[in-house]
Amino acid sequence: MSSLAEALRNRSPLRTEALRPRRIVVLLGLGAVLVWAVWQGAHSHDGLAPVARDLGAETPARVITVDASTGQLDLSGLAVRPGEVIDFVLEGSAGAPHRFVLSGLGGAEIDERLAPDGDTVIRIRAPQQGALSFFCVVPGHEGLHGSLVVDVGGERDGS
CATH class of the missing domain: 1.20.5 (Single alpha-helices involved in coiled-coils or other helix-helix interfaces)
Known part of the structure; x- marks a missing residue:
């Protein structure tokens, strides 16, 4: 010691x-x-970000089928009504993981799930106004993105 x-x-x-x-x-x-x-x-996004919700009980106003095997998602010219619920069915996505993120106005909601046949179903409730963008964040899925324009006063397209 x-x-x-x-x-x-x-x-x-x-x-x-x-x-x-x-x-x-x-x-x-x-x-x-x-x-x-x-x-x-330290910063907050309260009231700005879309909200993930269980929209499984909602009935979609439209179902838009997309061939996910191409790796592209073309939604040009797609307009939705405020609060409208839409299903996007990504056919050919069986076994492929997806992780979609919404960016845009508050009040939008998203629910992503797998259909019984393995296709990915994305259910979105549109915000009350503005535009909403979404994209898949899985590497290699850069082409899976799109935008929805909320048509407050006009006619929606026939999609």
Whole structure:
């Protein structure tokens, strides 16, 4: 025990001094990362983001079938009414994982599920106004995206 105490008393002050700047740099780096993480998580998207809901009990106004095996989703010119519920059936997607994300106005709702035959069914309730974009975030599915325009006063298209 006395040899340990002796070793501690006789240690070189130069070694201790050399570690201090290094320790300060490490602590400053950790502090910067902590501040960045808090800053990134401190903002809110309340009222802006679409909401995931169980829309299984809803009856869709329209069913739009899309051939998912092509890797493309073309919804150009598609207009929906405010609050309208629409099913998108991705045929040929059996066994392929999908993860769709909505971006757009608050009040939109999405429910994603698998049909008995393995096709992916995405049920969306349109927001009251504006546009709504959605896309699949699975790598390799960059072509599976689209936009819906909510037609507040006009006629919807015949899709």
